[in-house]
Amino acid sequence: MSCCSSEGHHSGGGTDIAFTAGITTVYTVTGMTCGHCEQSxxxxxxxxxxxxAGQADAATGPVTVVSAAEPSDALIGTAITNTGYTLSGRASAH
Incomplete structure (x- = not known):
């Protein structure tokens, strides 16, 4: 279940986060439909x-995470699941 209506509507804007140095990992998430989803x-x-830092993009589905060390996929997955979305897995890691 996402934060949006069944039509995918919710008022709110996207989030712009300036990333700092660290390990960048990109995850694929399903269920996002708007800026409020991204913010959550x-x-x-x-x-x-x-x-x-973490930044979600509802238009294409990735969540980019910048962390001090290799992130725990289980912890990232739990955080995403607790907000009502589905973690599909890692898209890539840099």
């Missing part, structure tokens, strides 16, 4: 210990 996921991921 970005905030949940960014709140995790060791994460410098």
């Amino acid at each position: 996921i970005s905030a949940a991921v960014s709140a995790l210990d060791g994460v410098h």
